[in-house]
Amino acid sequence: MSKLTRLLKSTFQHFRRNLWLSMVTILIMGFASVSAHVLIGTRVLAASAAQLLTQKVDITVYLTPTSNTAAAEGVATKIKTIPGVASATVESAEEVYAAFQQRYAQESDTVKALKAINVNPFGPVVRVRGNAISDYPTIYAGLSDPAFAPEGVIQRTSFDNNADLLNRFSSMERTIRWSVEGVLAFFLLLSLVVVYNTIRMAIFSQRDEIGIMKLVGASNWFIRLPFLLEAILYSVIAIVVSFGVWMALLKWADPFIVQLMTTSEASILGYYQQNFLVLVTIQVAALALASMASAGLAVGRYLKV
Amino acid sequence: MIELKSISKTYPPDVVALNNVSAHIEAGEFVSIVGRSGTGKTTLMKIMTAEECPSSGEIVIGGWNITRISSGEKPVLRRQIGVVFQDFKLLPKKTVFENVAFALEVCGVAPDRIRAIVPQVLKIVGLEHKLDRFPRQLSGGEQQRVAIARSLVHAPKILIADEPTGNLDAIHAQEITDLLLKINQFGTTLVLVTHNREVVNRIRKRVITMEHGTIVSDQKTGKYLL
Ligand SMILES: Nc1ncnc2c1ncn2[C@@H]1O[C@H](COP(=O)(O)OP(=O)(O)OP(=O)(O)O)[C@@H](O)[C@H]1O
Ligand SMILES: [Mg+2]
Numbered sequence: 001m002s003k004l005t006r007l008l009k010s011t012f013q014h015f016r017r018n019l020w021l022s023m024v025t026i027l028i029m030g031f032a033s034v035s036a037h038v039l040i041g042t043r044v045l046a047a048s049a050a051q052l053l054t055q056k057v058d059i060t061v062y063l064t065p066t067s068n069t070a071a072a073e074g075v076a077t078k079i080k081t082i083p084g085v086a087s088a089t090v091e092s093a094e095e096v097y098a099a100f101q102q103r104y105a106q107e108s109d110t111v112k113a114l115k116a117i118n119v120n121p122f123g124p125v126v127r128v129r130g131n132a133i134s135d136y137p138t139i140y141a142g143l144s145d146p147a148f149a150p151e152g153v154i155q156r157t158s159f160d161n162n163a164d165l166l167n168r169f170s171s172m173e174r175t176i177r178w179s180v181e182g183v184l185a186f187f188l189l190l191s192l193v194v195v196y197n198t199i200r201m202a203i204f205s206q207r208d209e210i211g212i213m214k215l216v217g218a219s220n221w222f223i224r225l226p227f228l229l230e231a232i233l234y235s236v237i238a239i240v241v242s243f244g245v246w247m248a249l250l251k252w253a254d255p256f257i258v259q260l261m262t263t264s265e266a267s268i269l270g271y272y273q274q275n276f277l278v279l280v281t282i283q284v285a286a287l288a289l290a291s292m293a294s295a296g297l298a299v300g301r302y303l304k305v
Numbered sequence: 306m307i308e309l310k311s312i313s314k315t316y317p318p319d320v321v322a323l324n325n326v327s328a329h330i331e332a333g334e335f336v337s338i339v340g341r342s343g344t345g346k347t348t349l350m351k352i353m354t355a356e357e358c359p360s361s362g363e364i365v366i367g368g369w370n371i372t373r374i375s376s377g378e379k380p381v382l383r384r385q386i387g388v389v390f391q392d393f394k395l396l397p398k399k400t401v402f403e404n405v406a407f408a409l410e411v412c413g414v415a416p417d418r419i420r421a422i423v424p425q426v427l428k429i430v431g432l433e434h435k436l437d438r439f440p441r442q443l444s445g446g447e448q449q450r451v452a453i454a455r456s457l458v459h460a461p462k463i464l465i466a467d468e469p470t471g472n473l474d475a476i477h478a479q480e481i482t483d484l485l486l487k488i489n490q491f492g493t494t495l496v497l498v499t500h501n502r503e504v505v506n507r508i509r510k511r512v513i514t515m516e517h518g519t520i521v522s523d524q525k526t527g528k529y530l531l
Contacts, residue, residue: 006411212407215383216383216458216459217459223411
């Protein structure tokens with residue numbers, strides 16, 4: 001017990017003696033951690049955006065105005081057998097007509113013209129959704145197979161091609177992610193270099209104490225351990241600070257993000273709240289392990305026992 | 306207690322510091338090692354504390370062959386050997402008490418044991434009334450006494466002093482010499498490296514004289530020869 005308190009005491013002593021260097025170390029580790037936060041945030045946003053866009057992609061199969069709803073149901077049943085199709089829902093001719101009227105309610109001329117002919121010019125439609133964006137091309141190709149509808153039933157098919165937008169979005173997301181990953185790697189590497197250097201300086205500034213410790217028979221681990229613990233202490237402080245700053249930022253920014261993205265799936269704050277312990281543990285463990293390895297190298301190199 | 310068998314030490318690339326040194330030091334003995342500068346006295350003492358290992362030969366301390374001691378075992382050895390240097394090696398920002406206590410703290414000794422031992426050893430060196438002074442507030446002789454007190458905390462069987470009076474005037478040197486004699490009387494084996502003629506002649510015990518890395522004379526109750 002007294003050994004442990006001594007160890008901790010001398011760890012904090014190292015910390016205080018090199019206050020400025022310690023601060024710089026923590027700052028750079030903090031940058032690394034914040035880069036990780038940005039990366040996580042980007043992923044949450046990208047996932048929710050992709051989901052939103054995916055919902056907007058669909059294929060509409062327009063049947064001829066003479067087809068009745070039962071025929072449409074028949075077509076829908078067949079379409080469901082195409083691999084990759086998640087759903088195929090029928091809208092009757094009347095529903096299509098009503099939707100059209102509602103959509104053009106502002107433009108009275110259009111509605112008047114429609115009323116003038118006094119017949120429903122629309123046929124029923126089948127709306128097809130795929131399981132994933134990548135399924136649509138196959139589904140679209142599959143629809144041109146006449147097996148899905150008796151001759152003259154399908155008037156035309158339209159592919160509401162948000163997929164293109166989605167592809168562009170995901171390539172943009174990849175670029176952002178790679179840049180953030182690059183920044184993260186940079187700060188992580190810089191952290192390791194700075195930790196190495198800080199520990200080296202700490203060893204130099206304590207060489208008198210270290211010499212006396214050896215002289216009086218302090219065990220090798222007792223001499224070395226405070227330097228490794230120091231690296232862990234830096235990591236823990238850096239993570240605490242970075243989480244503090246990041247959570248505060250999210251508290252402020254999250255409502256705007258959710259509003260902008262129109263879905264609570266985009267709440268980064270929510271994601272952090274749900275996974276808080278895991279996120280903290282992973283970051284602390286990763287940073288502490290990496291910086292301890294770096295400190296270990298410095299100790300091995302400069303602290304001969 | 307200390308058995309040196311044909312010890313040689315060459316520092317890279319080719320500085321021969323010790324050349325075939327053999328000696329036997331009995332438990333409880335007081336041995337002065339004298340010799341000109343650069344004859345390998347400090348090297349010999351570093352070999353005894355396992356700070357350097359011999360290039361050839363063997364060294365056995367208290368029945369323990371430490372010639373190829375592992376780094377994990379060095380602390381065990383060093384708790385049995387007290388060491389004192391010419392430059393005291395005190396920590397300037399610690400008080401007398403803290404300097405001595407430090408040696409126990411870093412070995413994981415419990416606080417109440419430390420509070421018991423430190424005043425005891427400081428009493429042996431006669432500084433029990435200056436616990437709260439800082440090294441800069443002490444004379445050289447007093448600083449050396451603190452260093453000696455520190456070397457005694459583990460109740461070592463051997464005390465090695467490398468020119469402990471080198472920085473002191475005649476009166477303080479005499480004081481330290483008497484202190485070392487007193488510690489030797491308690492039963493601690495003493496190895497003293499010194500340049501000081503008066504010190505050696507005052508002690509009137511065994512004197513080993515070295516020259517160019519070898520022992521040139523070993524007298525039971527010697528005088529300073531050179
Ligand atoms: N670490 C080292 N590397 C290389 N040479 C060394 C080293 N330490 C000592 N020497 C050399 O070994 C020889 C013996 O040195 P040592 O310090 O043992 O002498 P000494 O008898 O203690 O001298 P002094 O009376 O001046 O303290 C000297 O020539 C010295 O230059
Ligand atoms: Mg010397």
